[in-house]
Amino acid sequence: MTVSTTRLTPALRTAIIDAVGRDAVLDTAGAPYDRDASELRATPDMVVLPESVGQIQALMRLATEHRFPVIPRGGGTGLAGGCLALMGGVVLSVERMNRVRAIDTRNLVAEVDAGCITQTLRDAAAAANLFYPPDPAGMDRSTVGGNVATNAGGPACVKYGVTRDYVLGVEAVLPDGELLRAGVRTRKGVVGYDMAHLLCGSEGTLGVITGLTMKLIPLPAATVGMAVAFADMPSAMRAVAAVLGAGHLPSAIEFMDHRCLALVGEMLPFPVPGARPSLLIIELDGQRATIEPQLDAVAAICREQGATQVLPAPTDAERATIWGVRRQVSLRIHDYAGLYLSEDVAVPLVAIADLVAELPAFEERYGLEIFAFGHAGDGNIHLNVTSSSTDNRERAEEGVVALARRVVELGGTISGEHGIGEAKKHLVPLELSARSIALQKGIRGVFDPLGIMNPGKVFP
Amino acid sequence: MTVSTTRLTPALRTAIIDAVGRDAVLDTAGAPYDRDASELRATPDMVVLPESVGQIQALMRLATEHRFPVIPRGGGTGLAGGCLALMGGVVLSVERMNRVRAIDTRNLVAEVDAGCITQTLRDAAAAANLFYPPDPAGMDRSTVGGNVATNAGGPACVKYGVTRDYVLGVEAVLPDGELLRAGVRTRKGVVGYDMAHLLCGSEGTLGVITGLTMKLIPLPAATVGMAVAFADMPSAMRAVAAVLGAGHLPSAIEFMDHRCLALVGEMLPFPVPGARPSLLIIELDGQRATIEPQLDAVAAICREQGATQVLPAPTDAERATIWGVRRQVSLRIHDYAGLYLSEDVAVPLVAIADLVAELPAFEERYGLEIFAFGHAGDGNIHLNVTSSSTDNRERAEEGVVALARRVVELGGTISGEHGIGEAKKHLVPLELSARSIALQKGIRGVFDPLGIMNPGKVFP
Numbered sequence: 012m013t014v015s016t017t018r019l020t021p022a023l024r025t026a027i028i029d030a031v032g033r034d035a036v037l038d039t040a041g042a043p044y045d046r047d048a049s050e051l052r053a054t055p056d057m058v059v060l061p062e063s064v065g066q067i068q069a070l071m072r073l074a075t076e077h078r079f080p081v082i083p084r085g086g087g088t089g090l091a092g093g094c095l096a097l098m099g100g101v102v103l104s105v106e107r108m109n110r111v112r113a114i115d116t117r118n119l120v121a122e123v124d125a126g127c128i129t130q131t132l133r134d135a136a137a138a139a140n141l142f143y144p145p146d147p148a149g150m151d152r153s154t155v156g157g158n159v160a161t162n163a164g165g166p167a168c169v170k171y172g173v174t175r176d177y178v179l180g181v182e183a184v185l186p187d188g189e190l191l192r193a194g195v196r197t198r199k200g201v202v203g204y205d206m207a208h209l210l211c212g213s214e215g216t217l218g219v220i221t222g223l224t225m226k227l228i229p230l231p232a233a234t235v236g237m238a239v240a241f242a243d244m245p246s247a248m249r250a251v252a253a254v255l256g257a258g259h260l261p262s263a264i265e266f267m268d269h270r271c272l273a274l275v276g277e278m279l280p281f282p283v284p285g286a287r288p289s290l291l292i293i294e295l296d297g298q299r300a301t302i303e304p305q306l307d308a309v310a311a312i313c314r315e316q317g318a319t320q321v322l323p324a325p326t327d328a329e330r331a332t333i334w335g336v337r338r339q340v341s342l343r344i345h346d347y348a349g350l351y352l353s354e355d356v357a358v359p360l361v362a363i364a365d366l367v368a369e370l371p372a373f374e375e376r377y378g379l380e381i382f383a384f385g386h387a388g389d390g391n392i393h394l395n396v397t398s399s400s401t402d403n404r405e406r407a408e409e410g411v412v413a414l415a416r417r418v419v420e421l422g423g424t425i426s427g428e429h430g431i432g433e434a435k436k437h438l439v440p441l442e443l444s445a446r447s448i449a450l451q452k453g454i455r456g457v458f459d460p461l462g463i464m465n466p467g468k469v470f471p
Numbered sequence: 472m473t474v475s476t477t478r479l480t481p482a483l484r485t486a487i488i489d490a491v492g493r494d495a496v497l498d499t500a501g502a503p504y505d506r507d508a509s510e511l512r513a514t515p516d517m518v519v520l521p522e523s524v525g526q527i528q529a530l531m532r533l534a535t536e537h538r539f540p541v542i543p544r545g546g547g548t549g550l551a552g553g554c555l556a557l558m559g560g561v562v563l564s565v566e567r568m569n570r571v572r573a574i575d576t577r578n579l580v581a582e583v584d585a586g587c588i589t590q591t592l593r594d595a596a597a598a599a600n601l602f603y604p605p606d607p608a609g610m611d612r613s614t615v616g617g618n619v620a621t622n623a624g625g626p627a628c629v630k631y632g633v634t635r636d637y638v639l640g641v642e643a644v645l646p647d648g649e650l651l652r653a654g655v656r657t658r659k660g661v662v663g664y665d666m667a668h669l670l671c672g673s674e675g676t677l678g679v680i681t682g683l684t685m686k687l688i689p690l691p692a693a694t695v696g697m698a699v700a701f702a703d704m705p706s707a708m709r710a711v712a713a714v715l716g717a718g719h720l721p722s723a724i725e726f727m728d729h730r731c732l733a734l735v736g737e738m739l740p741f742p743v744p745g746a747r748p749s750l751l752i753i754e755l756d757g758q759r760a761t762i763e764p765q766l767d768a769v770a771a772i773c774r775e776q777g778a779t780q781v782l783p784a785p786t787d788a789e790r791a792t793i794w795g796v797r798r799q800v801s802l803r804i805h806d807y808a809g810l811y812l813s814e815d816v817a818v819p820l821v822a823i824a825d826l827v828a829e830l831p832a833f834e835e836r837y838g839l840e841i842f843a844f845g846h847a848g849d850g851n852i853h854l855n856v857t858s859s860s861t862d863n864r865e866r867a868e869e870g871v872v873a874l875a876r877r878v879v880e881l882g883g884t885i886s887g888e889h890g891i892g893e894a895k896k897h898l899v900p901l902e903l904s905a906r907s908i909a910l911q912k913g914i915r916g917v918f919d920p921l922g923i924m925n926p927g928k929v930f931p
Contacts, residue, residue, distance in 0.1 A: 115821075116716065117712055117716075117819075117821040118819040118820045118850075119715060119820065120819075140716070140718065161661065162661045162665070164659050164661075168658065168659060169658070173659060175665070176636060191907060191910070192904070196819055197817040197818060197849070197851075197882070197883055197884050197887065198628065198817065198848075198850055198851070199628060199633060199849050199850070199884070199888055200886070200887060201621065201624075201672050201884075201886050201887065201888055201889070201890050202884055202885055202886050202891060202895075202899060202902050202903060203899065203903055203908070203911050203930070204673055204911045204914060204915075205622070205635070205665075205668050205672050206907060206910065206911065208635075208668045209668075209669055211665065212665050213664055228720065229715060229716075229719065229720050231718075252577055255579060255689060256576065256600070256689075257689075258600065258689040258690060258691075258692065259689065260688065298761065300761075301757075301758065301760075301761045357655070357657040357658065357659045358657060359575075359577075359578040359580075359656055360577060360578045361575075361577040361578050386659075388658075389658035389659050390578075390657050390659070391657075423655075423656075423657055424655045424657050424659070424660035424662055426660070426661050427657065427659040427660060427661065428659055428661055431662060431663065439662060439663065442662050443662060444651070446645070446649055446651060447666060448663070450651070451663050451664045451666065453917035454664060454914055454917055455664075456917075457910055457916075469663060469664075470663070
């Protein structure tokens with residue numbers, strides 16, 4: 012799918028080059044700037060790679076003057092088409108603004124450029140014995156700015172919360188080029204509205220995030236984990252509830268369903284019995300002397316709830332093996348499927364097993380195979396809706412809408428962590444009232460009265 | 472100070488009574504509805520105490536039709552005049568809407584009416600072995616709705632974050648009477664802008680919060696604490712940095728300065744040596760087997776940093792004694808001072824000692840005595856600016872402005888947890904740019920184009 016409604020004139024191209032400098036403009040505007048990790052594609056009119064806030068300000072002043080779209084881009088790892096120039100215009104990649112400006116060990120904050128790779132921040136924090144918990148799947152390529160723009164999640168959310176929970180301050184260039192500093196550099200601050208957290212999750216529609224002040228916490232001394240197999244999904248979900256109910260707060264509780272296990276189960280060192288088995292990956296972090304007995308206690312709870320196998324992973328190497336299995340799931344689904352729609356719902360914890368139990372009915376009705384895995388500790392389920400035939404798109408999309416309706420009925424949300432971008436816009440009215448959407452468009456209008464920031468995204 | 476610019480006509484009073492019912496309207500509009508915990512006073516035209524969302528919707532429809540101010544009110548424990556009818560109008564107290572709607576143990580969320588007392592939620596959660604961490608000082612009288620409207624803090628923030636970190640969903644009546652459901656009931660959700668967190672901290676200027684979905688976490692099994700005396704503030708602050716730097720994350724790190732100790736020091740079982748001594752209260756929560764040795768380790772770090780006394784408080788009774796000392800500080804300052812201005816700044820952790828070291832210069836220059844205590848773990852310092860003479864108001868207010876300027880220079884914020892309300896409006900431009908304020912007023916206009924929600928508050 013490629014949509015392009017605006018074209019830059021040659022004069023405007025020249026004006027942009029004059030404003031940002033020749034070195035900041037790519038000669039070609041193709042891959043990777045025409046794509047993200049979704050199936051959407053759109054070739055921008057121009058790609059700008061600034062190295063300074065001043066260049067971004069110059070670009071936005073021109074964009075305001077000439078009303079061309081600007082689409083901010085981080086690592087391009089999004090799954091919803093949020094960084095694509097679907098209405099033409101300039102893709103503004105912050106990839107060259109990638110510094111960790113400071114790891115402030117005395118105040119437990121990090122200052123980073125928007126284009127800083129997430130893993131780079133995590134590593135820099137860890138080198139100072141500090142912890143930046145958010146761990147979205149693409150963190151070796153995603154940027155902190157992109158994570159903030161989409162409020163990215165990850166396995167660590169169950170214990171540590173989402174990216175937004177670590178945002179203290181946001182530096183952003185507004186659509187007219189003025190620099191806004193929102194939020195604080197302190198752990199607390201209640202002066203005016205929560206502008207920093209409003210920018211977080213706004214998917215590039217309110218301004219260009221250029222820098223961030225992120226909260227850090229002490230680095231846990233150690234992490235231990237295990238993989239636990241169950242004969243069916245309800246047993247696995249009862250185990251999750253029992254673990255949390257007993258007062259344990261794991262640093263990850265991931266699950267995969269029987270379809271995922273059919274793809275990667277042979278990587279496990281044990282057979283997984285049951286017609287619809289399920290696997291949990293549970294991790295605990297903290298002082299080793301505390302978490303090792305705690306892991307035993309959690310394993311005992313899992314066995315009480317019917318676990319058929321427990322594979323402890325007390326070392327980092329063993330944990331890496333288990334996560335390797337988890338990571339293979341996405342890759343193999345891609346290889347396996349002719350048609351692939353990546354949904355990312357979240358439901359109340361108690362509804363996970365219900366929803367997964369209903370998937371066969373959806374599969375049958377719409378001619379699909381749905382692979383479910385995700386974050387059992389926070390109800391965030393990645394529903395990988397596939398079909399062996401690429402001809403089945405229309406029914407597959409109907410199936411996605413039906414699934415989204417059911418998720419909202421269950422008290423859930425149509426996107427737990429991937430965001431709306433372009434791909435999920437049509438689902439938004441299933442969850443948000445017309446008034447809520449109108450208020451949000453009103454807020455957008457306050458920031459971007461000309462509608463030049465990432466136009467067409469988020470709102471239907 | 473009493474400002475009143477609007478008066479309701481008798482016909483409008485009758486219309487309000489018809490809309491919300493006779494039982495929901497108070498005959499008199501005096502105390503406590505003319506005050507909060509600040510020194511400000513304003514008698515409203517009318518006080519409405521609804522028992523249902525429908526009554527609030529009816530009131531707001533009338534307010535929109537006739538353009539009279541409505542001022543939402545929780546427990547009246549605010550310190551900035553945020554719930555006062557300083558421009559006249561109707562005070563809308565949610566105190567009768569005080570139910571815990573549900574403690575959902577399987578999904579780890581609480582559903583509460585906005586008027587639910589904070590402590591009631593904490594108790595209800597604890598009865599289900601769950602934890603609602605926010606602990607603002609007035610939590611035995613404050614409401615969850617008020618806490619959300621002001622994004623209240625408390626000692627637990629250093630480990631557990633602020634009220635906003637526990638807000639999942641907000642139900643609010645918009646100025647025209649329509650009910651908005653913002654946010655989610657799940658642990659994650661990224662559909663559209665972050666409306667729930669925007670309402671949090673908006674101090675009643677965007678709508679009337681009527682219900683909340685709040686995140687709960689497993690209840691820590693035990694809490695242990697200690698009081699630690701230092702000969703001077705820099706030593707105490709070095710100890711705080713050393714404790715956090717060693718990877719400990721206490722559930723409270725409170726401090727008080729030498730002036731506070733002069734008021735309450737005799738309640739401690741040991742002398743506090745030093746010309747300008749300082750006291751820390753440190754608590755740890757978790758499994759008792761873990762936190763008892765951890766408390767010893769933290770005490771050892773404090774001794775290394777020059778602690779002159781360590782008073783362990785391993786039991787709840789002993790902890791209560793220490794907190795009793797802390798609570799006495801505010802009461803005794805009130806008794807002691809002729810003039811009392813409650814400031815609530817937050818600075819980067821490293822700047823706490825710097826700021827406190829500069830206080831004598833401010834005291835001398837403006838004829839003040841400044842008592843500093845607060846949350847050392849998150850940089851939030853309650854600067855209790857006092858003068859023995861009530862005639863010194865003008866210089867005291869100049870001193871506050873000078874202090875606020877210095878706080879912003881140090882990278883801090885003029886309010887860490889109390890909010891702006893009326894009392895701190897004049898300080899806002901010291902921290903926020905004109906553009907930031909204009910954007911926020913624009914957002915306010917999207918929600919409340921007539922300006923009837925808590926008019927005159929937050930923005931200068």
